[in-house]
Amino acid sequence: MTSSTKKIGVLGAGQLGRMLALSGAPLKKMFSFYGQSNQEPAAQLGHPFFSSQDANGLADLIDFADVITYESENTDVALIREIAKTTPVYPAEKSLYTAQHRGREKALFDQLDIPCAPYQIVDSLDSLKVAVEEVGLPAVLKTTTEGYDGKGQFVLKEARQIEQAWSEIGGRELVLEGFVNFQRELSIIAVRNANNEHVYYPLVQNVHHDGILRYTIAPARNLTEAIQKEAEAYMQRLLDELDHVGVLTLELFDTLDGLIANEMAPRVHNSGHWTQDGAETDQFENHVRAISGMPLGDTTACQPIAAMINIIGQVGDTEKVLEMPNVFLHLYDKEERPNRKLGHINIVAETEEGLFDVFKKLASFLPKS
Numbered sequence: 438m439t440s441s442t443k444k445i446g447v448l449g450a451g452q453l454g455r456m457l458a459l460s461g462a463p464l465k466k467m468f469s470f471y472g473q474s475n476q477e478p479a480a481q482l483g484h485p486f487f488s489s490q491d492a493n494g495l496a497d498l499i500d501f502a503d504v505i506t507y508e509s510e511n512t513d514v515a516l517i518r519e520i521a522k523t524t525p526v527y528p529a530e531k532s533l534y535t536a537q538h539r540g541r542e543k544a545l546f547d548q549l550d551i552p553c554a555p556y557q558i559v560d561s562l563d564s565l566k567v568a569v570e571e572v573g574l575p576a577v578l579k580t581t582t583e584g585y586d587g588k589g590q591f592v593l594k595e596a597r598q599i600e601q602a603w604s605e606i607g608g609r610e611l612v613l614e615g616f617v618n619f620q621r622e623l624s625i626i627a628v629r630n631a632n633n634e635h636v637y638y639p640l641v642q643n644v645h646h647d648g649i650l651r652y653t654i655a656p657a658r659n660l661t662e663a664i665q666k667e668a669e670a671y672m673q674r675l676l677d678e679l680d681h682v683g684v685l686t687l688e689l690f691d692t693l694d695g696l697i698a699n700e701m702a703p704r705v706h707n708s709g710h711w712t713q714d715g716a717e718t719d720q721f722e723n724h725v726r727a728i729s730g731m732p733l734g735d736t737t738a739c740q741p742i743a744a745m746i747n748i749i750g751q752v753g754d755t756e757k758v759l760e761m762p763n764v765f766l767h768l769y770d771k772e773e774r775p776n777r778k779l780g781h782i783n784i785v786a787e788t789e790e791g792l793f794d795v796f797k798k799l800a801s802f803l804p805k806s
């Protein structure tokens with residue numbers, strides 16, 4: 438794995454893969470995707486396309502690739518282990534194994550002295566009752582694996598909801614975590630390559646609605662150097678412990694008592710899409726650089742403030758977006774469907790007022806309340 442690493446195989450063919458290919462092309466990288474259908478967002482940006490419908494699809498992707506990466510933390514760990522016998526896979530097994538299970542993730546946070554909410558793993562109604570005693574209420578009950586966009590979660594406010602919560606999302610392993618009274622939600626994206634070079638993007642502020650990320654402001658407003666350094670210190674511990682190669686994202690709650698870790702993702706992240714138009718090197722290019730043994734790019738924001746607004750469910754009036762200066766449209770070529778991420782809009786501005794003027798003009802893309 439050197440900078441002569443040219444062919445990148447991606448497990449998955451969604452929008453993250455699509456944007457990896459768009460950012461990797463100027464570095465002369467060639468992409469190929471392993472997905473379900475050649476109608477997926479990344480399929481047309483990689484050649485050849487390998488289908489999971491085809492018995493040899495995966496073997497052909499491995500044959501093609503100098504290095505393999507993946508789009509989702511739900512990728513099968515056993516598969517990664519198998520592929521790694523013949524072809525480098527980044528991020529490697531340890532990062533994937535840890536990040537796909539909320540219990541393992543929190544155990545790692547504890548081990549590395551990264552603050553997180555109190556939690557208990559539960560696997561029965563009785564153990565849930567005990568956990569409620571230990572953790573206290575309110576609390577959030579979550580599936581340990583496969584949650585996304587707030588799915589597989591139940592907010593427990595009172596003890597009389599315990600049975601309902603278990604019947605709605607139980608019957609499988611869950612984690613009960615204390616409800617964090619946060620001021621706001623933040624995330625940080627870091628990148629590490631195999632030469633142990635680390636770079637960090639500025640902390641960003643994320644606003645969710647109905648469990649889905651709606652917009653990101655970058656850098657987070659009123660960001661102090663102390664809080665940025667605190668987040669970077671947590672990331673450095675995670676990167677080093679995992680021997681992580683590629684992008685790693687950490688979601689955090691900003692509270693009156695400091696930062697509390699929520700969860701991490703061993704991949705490029707929705708809260709980093711602003712970097713495509715707002716940072717010297719975007720997160721996708723830096724992931725490509727990291728996994729192909731290249732030096733990492735500058736993560737500095739190139740404007741005082743930037744934002745990303747997700748386009749959810751319906752594409753809407755994108756003509757208006759195209760007419761606005763310093764506003765950039767990114768569409769994923771997906772069919773409209775309720776709650777589906779179809780694209781995003783990046784905005785760069787000189788001032789916070791300037792940014793919020795643009796937000797007013799783009800109100801139709803923002804949540805109503």
Ligand SMILES: Nc1ncnc2c1ncn2[C@@H]1O[C@H](COP(=O)(O)OP(=O)(O)OP(=O)(O)O)[C@@H](O)[C@H]1O
Nearest residue numbers: 554577584585586587588614615616617645650700
């Ligand atoms: N312990 C908690 N206390 C308070 N709010 C929480 C807690 N856990 C989760 N939330 C809220 O629910 C949202 C989704 O939770 P989380 O990030 O754990 O799940 P997810 O399904 O993996 O989400 P995503 O895919 O959007 O990252 C958080 O961004 C936060 O707004």
Ligand SMILES: [Mg+2]
Nearest residue numbers: 586688699700
């Ligand atoms: Mg999350």
